[in-house]
Amino acid sequence: MPLPERPLRKLGFLTIGLFDEADPGRGHRSTLEIIELGEQLGFDSAWVRHRHLQFGVSSPVALLAAASQRTQRIELGTAVTPLGWENPLRLAEDLATVDILSGGRLNPGVSVGPPMHFDQVKDALYPDTAEAEDFSYQRVRRLLDGVRGEPVTAFRGVEGFEVFSDRVQPHSPGLSARMWYGGASLRSAQWAGENGMNFLTSSVVKAEESEDFAEIQLSHVRAFRAAHPAGAAARVSQGLVVIPTDSATPEQRARYTAYAEKRTPRTAVPQGPARMMFALDLVGTSEQIAERLYAHAAFREIDEVAFALPFTFDHDDYVQILTDIAGRLGPALGWRPGIQPVR
Template structure:
């Protein structure tokens, strides 16, 4: 395994959000100290979690110097690609080229409940297709977005988004199922997998097999498969330094979510991965047998939603100090 990272939801108390946001920033600093290659931020709207990952990355960029900062994922249905490109490029420049924007498309979650607040006059005609990703890529690549370039009075205008951060477009990631994997490959961008897959297009009902098929399809459609980046995301909870109470709660958490892994869910046949709990030796054996893990040399293991700060500290420390080395990873720096 070449790169080790983790994904956090960045929870906070809605009545007092500052401590939770500060905890997220301190977690990113700790991750860099432990040698992690990346930290990925979830994007949640109208929930007590990270609603503005770009702002969090901006703050984290000033407290760290090396670690990559990613989003998994920004739903572009809530974003203007032009403005998002300006923000991402600004933070990428601030960070020295460490931003990895992960994005998705489609109708935003719970859209009918707030669409008039988001798009008062145009909520019924918004285009939530992959064209939104292409618009973002064009902006990040410095392609013209204006038909004017020149001076007006003492003000200078360019025809492309400012600032321009070379290389940022090459660090865009896209998440989705089989067709999305093929599309991401065709666009030459990177591919994010997660702990849920769509069974559409597959004869299998085994999560690992389907994830492996999707990664293979991505690379098969990428113009430079040798340079194509894939990151695997699963809930992986090492217990090497955990207390007996923590181990009990971790296993109860995984057991409470196991039923949804036994059969596809909903019209698209969404299949969830089991959560992985155990010692690093146990987890390594299971991951080495996992068809998805076998095909990805980067991971962003997801931290569970409902644990406390001490739990996250233990999990992160064990990922870096025990599981990562067991998987062949070496700390950065």
């Protein structure tokens, strides 16, 4: 197996945090335990997806606040927060608070656009302002201004016994450098670069100039870095579904293979009016997966990953998958586990 030109520098994982409606506490505790396990295994980052009005974590920021008190070193991210559900000023306050509590380990990932099923949810979410809400990139700029400490009000000073600030409090100075944009289009990649953000590219992209997933993703990585002030040094994290089977039981291997096969047809051609392309799920031994990653055009140009855990597996499955990723796949990609806590 050929060695990569440069070793994988940061190894992360992403979870949706599923739970049973009848016992949501168990699912949330399971997600926290998985994040703790990730730190013990040496992972550099753990990321949580948003799932509104579904049976996955709806408030990753709150969950990551809890995770920040159960871990010391691992970075904690959202991949991604759909800003159509959020007030950017209030979110900036929450993010800064969790970043302070975590000792500077928060990596917020965001995206824009109307909330999913907006016509069905708009009366509950924005009963008086739905038609006036701006779901464009400007919503991200508002969040970035708050995180970066730009004034958000004309008033500051003392009123009676109370002291007021004109910027978001608490202010966490390093947080702005850890803001990520999750993009699936060429324009989003360029915009993220132009605005000095980091870039999350996942297992879903838009088929705009090609129907080859790796080629599309590579074009996004290059467009982002071409637009970013840091150029080739700008941070990109790739998220693909990988399922190593090194230590899996025969029953697990069969289930993992069936899962991937069921999802494979959607990877053949663009899906829906938006022409979304889905990446293949990578199932096999760590050596087999590493070979397929080395052959992936976009992977060869990044040195950070946040491998996605399959949505519907059990806790024990996630333990096995994470253990194999950290113990076998990561080292096969040149990665070495982090062991020092953040100072």
